[in-house]
Each structure stands twice: as C-alpha cells, then as structure tokens.
Amino acid sequence: MNKRLSGFVLISGLVLFYLVGAVACVQATELKVVTTFSILEDFVRQVGGERVEVRSLIPVGADPHSWEPTPKEARLVAQADLLVANGGGFDQWLVDLQKSAARPGVPMVYASQGLLVLEHDHDNDHEHHHGGDPHFWLSVPNAIYYVERITDALVALVPEDGPYFLARSQAYLAELAQLDKDILSQLQQIPPENRVIVTYHNAFSYLAERYGFSVMEFLVENPEAEPSPRDLGRLVQVLKQQPNPVIFTEPQLNISNRYVQTLAAEIQGKVYVLYSDSLSSTITTYVEMMEHNAQTLVEALR
Ligand SMILES: [Zn+2]
Structure with missing residues (x-):
C-alpha cells in the first residue's frame, strides 16, 4: 500500500468510527419527551438523564396561565414519544395539541392525576373560580408523586432502559425526601x-x-x-x-x-x-x- 492510499484508509476509518459513534449517540438519546412547563421538564431530565431529550413547550420565565401554543409547539408535539402535562386544568391545551399534532398512540401522562385537589375557601365575595388550585408541585410530597408517575411512564416506554431510569429516579426521590425534611425544619x-x-x-x-x-x-x-x-x-x-x-x-x-x-x-x-x-x-x-x-x-x- 502506498503512503497516500494508507492515509486515505486511515482517514476513512476515522470518519467511519465517528459516524458509528454519532449514530450510537443519537440512538441513546432517541426518546423524545415533551412537557408543558419547565418544572415538569426538570423532573423528566432528573429521571431520564442522557437517555431522553426533553423539551418544555412553555419557555422558562413565561406565565403558563396566559400562554398559548403556536405551530412551533405543534411541531415539537408531532416528534414526541411521550407527553407530560400537569393536569388539574393547568395545561388543558395539550389535549387539543395531542389530538391535532401527536402521532397516534403516543402516551400522555397527567403528573397530578390521582392527587386530592384543594379549593381555597374564601370568606369574602371573591368570584369563585372552579376546579381548585392546580399547583400541586409546590408541596414536595406531591412532587415525589409526579416523579414516580414520570418514572413509570419512562420505564413502560423503554423497558430495556428500566434499570437506568429506576436508579436515577431512586436517587432523585431520596434528594426530594431530604429537601422536604429540610424545608420543614427550616420553616420552624x-x-x-x-x-x-x-x-x-x-x-x-x-x-x-x-x-x-x-x-x-x-x-x-x-x-x-x-x-x-x-x-x-x-x-x-x-x-x-x-x-x-x-x-x-x-x-x-x-x-x-x-x-x-x-x-x-x-x-x-x-x-x-x-x-x-x-x-x-x-x-x-x-x-x-x-x-x-x-x-x-x-x-x-x-
Ligand atoms: Zn399559576
């Protein structure tokens, strides 16, 4: 083999090596998860690690109560393998977006589903807004519940990554349990x-x-x-x-x-x-x- 040819073989070998590496990387982060807001995005990232690619539809710093989806968000939903919403009337628009844009059969998790809704009891003449408070996550035990539901959904979707998700989830749940204790004692x-x-x-x-x-x-x-x-x-x-x-x-x-x-x-x-x-x-x-x-x-x- 002449010098020039062996150089070519070496370079094509390297290119091939990088291509295979890139494909392997893409496969490892193939699971696309879309959440409605940034706190759910954090929960999915904590559990999913590098094996999920997670995007929040509502940008960081925006007010979710007045936010409305655009065609850009519809495109993200169309690519998703899993949708995560809060529920409780907080992000109901994702239901419409799922119907119009998501691939058939793509699962949707309502993280708060099953939690008891609190209503604020006013003793004044405030106009009453039905449905109660949807901000369940501001109590850490409720956030733990969210993370458990997200973990179940990820494991069900990619069972071969189950041990990876469960290990990350357990570590994060322990961190949340400690956070809850710390807050309780700090607020004393x-x-x-x-x-x-x-x-x-x-x-x-x-x-x-x-x-x-x-x-x-x-x-x-x-x-x-x-x-x-x-x-x-x-x-x-x-x-x-x-x-x-x-x-x-x-x-x-x-x-x-x-x-x-x-x-x-x-x-x-x-x-x-x-x-x-x-x-x-x-x-x-x-x-x-x-x-x-x-x-x-x-x-x-x-
Ligand atoms: Zn709010």
Missing part, C-alpha cells in the same frame, strides 16, 4: 402567628397545607385577568391589619409586579418573590426553587 424558625401569606395568584394552597401556613388572601383568582380596583382595595384592607405587612409576588407574572409594588407602597409593606409556575435563568431546578422559597419565607416572616 417562623413563629406560628406569622404563618400567614398574601400572594398574587392562587398557587400556594399545597405549599401552605404541607408546611403549616395559611394563605390569607391572593389578589387575583385568575392571573390572566388584571386585578380590579375592588380587588386591590380588599387586599389593602387585609394587609393593613397585619403588624408587618408582606406581600409575595412571582417572577413569571409581569403584570403582577406593578400592582404589587403599588399595593406595597400604599401599606408600607415589603415585597418578596416566591417561585411558583416557572424556573428561571438563575433558579434552574425544582430543588433550587423550593430552597429559594423556603429561605424567602423565613426571611420575610421570621
């Missing part, structure tokens, strides 16, 4: 008489129930709508009765901040940020989000 620093929160939208009933708070009031029943002067007036009255008025806002609700700042100025209260419906560029996982929320609650109410 807050005296019982301060365990009252006022928030922008009705997102915190599960957090309140699990960690011993009461959600005294929230500004809007439905975050798609802006608060009315009457809503604002009612909240001012509620907050004025507090010795140290505090109101919690949420980063994904752009319209909320203006109202909350106005309110806080009126009552000389303080504003703190709790994460509810979305991760962000600085809070990139569910665990970080819940740690942030616990720290914020302690700082605001201690």
Whole structure:
C-alpha cells in the first residue's frame, strides 16, 4: 500500500468510527419527551438523564396561565414519544395539541392525576373560580408523586432502559425526601402567628397545607385577568391589619409586579418573590426553587 492510499484508509476509518459513534449517540438519546412547563421538564431530565431529550413547550420565565401554543409547539408535539402535562386544568391545551399534532398512540401522562385537589375557601365575595388550585408541585410530597408517575411512564416506554431510569429516579426521590425534611425544619424558625401569606395568584394552597401556613388572601383568582380596583382595595384592607405587612409576588407574572409594588407602597409593606409556575435563568431546578422559597419565607416572616 502506498503512503497516500494508507492515509486515505486511515482517514476513512476515522470518519467511519465517528459516524458509528454519532449514530450510537443519537440512538441513546432517541426518546423524545415533551412537557408543558419547565418544572415538569426538570423532573423528566432528573429521571431520564442522557437517555431522553426533553423539551418544555412553555419557555422558562413565561406565565403558563396566559400562554398559548403556536405551530412551533405543534411541531415539537408531532416528534414526541411521550407527553407530560400537569393536569388539574393547568395545561388543558395539550389535549387539543395531542389530538391535532401527536402521532397516534403516543402516551400522555397527567403528573397530578390521582392527587386530592384543594379549593381555597374564601370568606369574602371573591368570584369563585372552579376546579381548585392546580399547583400541586409546590408541596414536595406531591412532587415525589409526579416523579414516580414520570418514572413509570419512562420505564413502560423503554423497558430495556428500566434499570437506568429506576436508579436515577431512586436517587432523585431520596434528594426530594431530604429537601422536604429540610424545608420543614427550616420553616420552624417562623413563629406560628406569622404563618400567614398574601400572594398574587392562587398557587400556594399545597405549599401552605404541607408546611403549616395559611394563605390569607391572593389578589387575583385568575392571573390572566388584571386585578380590579375592588380587588386591590380588599387586599389593602387585609394587609393593613397585619403588624408587618408582606406581600409575595412571582417572577413569571409581569403584570403582577406593578400592582404589587403599588399595593406595597400604599401599606408600607415589603415585597418578596416566591417561585411558583416557572424556573428561571438563575433558579434552574425544582430543588433550587423550593430552597429559594423556603429561605424567602423565613426571611420575610421570621
Ligand atoms: Zn399559576
């Protein structure tokens, strides 16, 4: 073999090696999962690791209550092997998208299906919004339930990757159980008489129930709508009765901040940020989000 020919053989061998390697990689991450929002995306990634490619339809930092899918999201759904929604009326639009865009037989998991829905019992004349609070994940035991359901779906879909998914899932569930314990003990620093929160939208009933708070009031029943002067007036009255008025806002609700700042100025209260419906560029996982929320609650109410 002359020099030039052996060089060619060597290079084609390398190219072949890389091609085979690339194909193997593609196969290993072939399972495409689409979720409705970023917190579910994190849960799928924690369990699925490098063997799933997961995409959230609602971008990080967007408000899921006013978000609507476009043809771009329909294309992502068309490529998916598994769809993961929250359920409870939070992301009902995925049902339509599944009908119009998903391949036949592609399974859909409602992560919250089977959990008990909490309704906020108002003792005022707030218009009642039916269906209750869909933000189950803000209590860590509910997040554990979500992760178990996601694990079951992944294992059922690719049984040969079952041991891989189960090992990752177990490690993550242990982390979540520890997180729950840590939050419970951290929040003990807050005296019982301060365990009252006022928030922008009705997102915190599960957090309140699990960690011993009461959600005294929230500004809007439905975050798609802006608060009315009457809503604002009612909240001012509620907050004025507090010795140290505090109101919690949420980063994904752009319209909320203006109202909350106005309110806080009126009552000389303080504003703190709790994460509810979305991760962000600085809070990139569910665990970080819940740690942030616990720290914020302690700082605001201690
Ligand atoms: Zn919400």
